[in-house]
Amino acid sequence: MARKSTRRAALQLGRPTRLPASPAKAVLDRVPNPHPGTAYLARFTCPEFTCLCPITGQPDFAHFVIDYVPGKWLLESKSLKLYLASFRNHGAFHEDCTVAIGKRLAKLLAPKWLRIGGYWNPRGGIPIDVFWQAGKLPKGVWVPDQGVAPYRGRG
Numbered sequence: 001m002a003r004k005s006t007r008r009a010a011l012q013l014g015r016p017t018r019l020p021a022s023p024a025k026a027v028l029d030r031v032p033n034p035h036p037g038t039a040y041l042a043r044f045t046c047p048e049f050t051c052l053c054p055i056t057g058q059p060d061f062a063h064f065v066i067d068y069v070p071g072k073w074l075l076e077s078k079s080l081k082l083y084l085a086s087f088r089n090h091g092a093f094h095e096d097c098t099v100a101i102g103k104r105l106a107k108l109l110a111p112k113w114l115r116i117g118g119y120w121n122p123r124g125g126i127p128i129d130v131f132w133q134a135g136k137l138p139k140g141v142w143v144p145d146q147g148v149a150p151y152r153g154r155g
Contacts, residue, residue: 013078020086023100028083028108029076036072039112039138043067044077046084053123054091061121062094065146066105068114069138075109094120098130106134113137119148127151 011029020026046064053060064084068075083104087097098118106114115133129150137143 011076011079012082013076017078017082019088020082021089023083023086023090023104026083026086027079028104029079030073030108031076033070033072033074036070039069039141041067041069041141041143042074043144044075044080049084049087049097049118051087051097052089052091054093057091060094060123062097063119063148064098064101065117065119065148066101066114067116067143067146068105068109069112069135069141071110071112073109073111075105094118094128095130099132102132102134111135113141117146117148119151122151 011031012027013029044064044066046066049062049064051060051062052058084101090097092100098116101118102114102116105111105116111134113133113135115131118130120128120130
C-alpha cells in the first residue's frame, strides 16, 4: 500500500536565507495554529519599514502594525521579516505597500480577522496613514490600540 507523503517544502526558519530581490519573489511561510479553536489576537510590529518612492526613488519609511486572529495558520516571523525587508529596493506608493501586504497575508493565512496599520513618515510635509482590514473580528477578542501616536511634528 502506497503512503502519502506528508513532507512539505522546508521553512526558512533555522537556516541561512538570502534577502529576496523583490516582494513578488519573497516566500511567506505559515505554520499550523496549535489553538485553532481559540479566538486570540497576534500582533507583529515593524517600526523600521523602508521602500522607495516610485517617482523619485528616494526612501520612504513607515511603522507597520499587523494584528490578526488566526484560523488554521500562524505567520512564521522570519519569513515576514524577509518579506518586509524585500521592499527596501521596491518602488511603490504608501497605499499600495500597505494594502498589498495586508492582502498577501490574508490570502496566505485565511485568518478570522486581519488589520494592518501603516504609519508613514512625512514626505513633502504630509504624513500618510493607511489602514486595511479583512474578515470579521470574533466577539470577545481584545484588540488593543495599535499604540502609534499620530504625527505631531516638532510640537
